[in-house]
Amino acid sequence: MKILLVNPNSSEKVSRNMRNVLSPPESVNLDTYTAPDSSPREITGIETSKQSETVVLEDIKNRRIAEEYDGFIVCCYSDHPLIKSLAALSNKPVMGIMQATLLYALSNPNIQKSFILTSTSGWEPLLDQGIIDFLGVDGFPAKKFQKTIGLDIAVTNLANEEEYGKIREKVRFILGHQYKTDNIDCVLLGCAGMAGLNSKLGADFPGVFFIDSVEIALELLIGLIRFSK
Known part of the structure; x- marks a missing residue:
């Protein structure tokens, strides 16, 4: 099975960090x-989502990259337009990392309520709308999710060791004060640049699930590929 991690931004640093935290099964290239x-x-x-879709789709089409793989992960935490356009181009399974985390949060019976922790506050209304659109409902599903919160840290800096203290204290404030009465037991790490932070945060906040979007997307995509054959 051949899978391609598609980073639609041009940062090699983000791509390397994502790949370094993944341990695919031996059967997966x-x-x-x-x-x-x-x-x-x-x-x-x-x-910028539209711009990246145009550039990436043209490049993949011109280089005939889609022919080489069984499935794709679009590594931008959003309702990125490349998810649908790459699926249409390739006629193969494509998983968005936001969609993968939402599927996990909804399907795990041990989770009561989740929220998305993302890179910057500018994403907050877009991701909340993304939840609504993905579920196909008229309003925000407050029984299962709380509103998205941004860290206001650039995507390319999220994995930096010096930023972790800021992230930890923000999570401590959210869980202990801002969303204290919401019974939050799951945090969806809403950015590909946060790959690997689930282990650190899980150790600092026992009893709370921290879901790495790229890791869960890989697991779910493998299942989709198997069922598409």
Whole structure:
């Protein structure tokens, strides 16, 4: 089975960090794709999402990359347009990392309530709307989710050791004060740049699930590929 991790921004640092935290099964050949330099270095919202989709889709099409793989993971935590356009181009399974975390949170019976912890506050309304759209409901599903919270740390810096203390204290404040009465027992790490933080946060906040979006996307995509054959 051949799977391609598609990083739609042009940061090699983000791609390396994602790949380094993944341990695919022996039966899975996992490669990493980083968008060309003409793609935004950081995806910050709707416009940069569209720009990155245009660049990446054209590159994958021109180089006939889609023919080489059985499935793809789009590593931008959002309702990224590349998820649907790459699926249409390849006619193969494509998993978005946001969608993978939502599926996990909804399907695990041991989870009461989750929220998305993301990179910057500008993503908060977009990801909350993404939850609504993914579930196909009219309003925010407050029984299962609390509203998204941004760290206001650039995507390319989220994995830096010097930023971890800030992230830990933000989570401590959210769980202990901001969302204290919400029975939060699951935090969805809402950015590909946060790959690997689940282990650190899990150790600091026992009893809370911290879900790495890229790891869960890989596991779910493997299942989709198997069932598509």
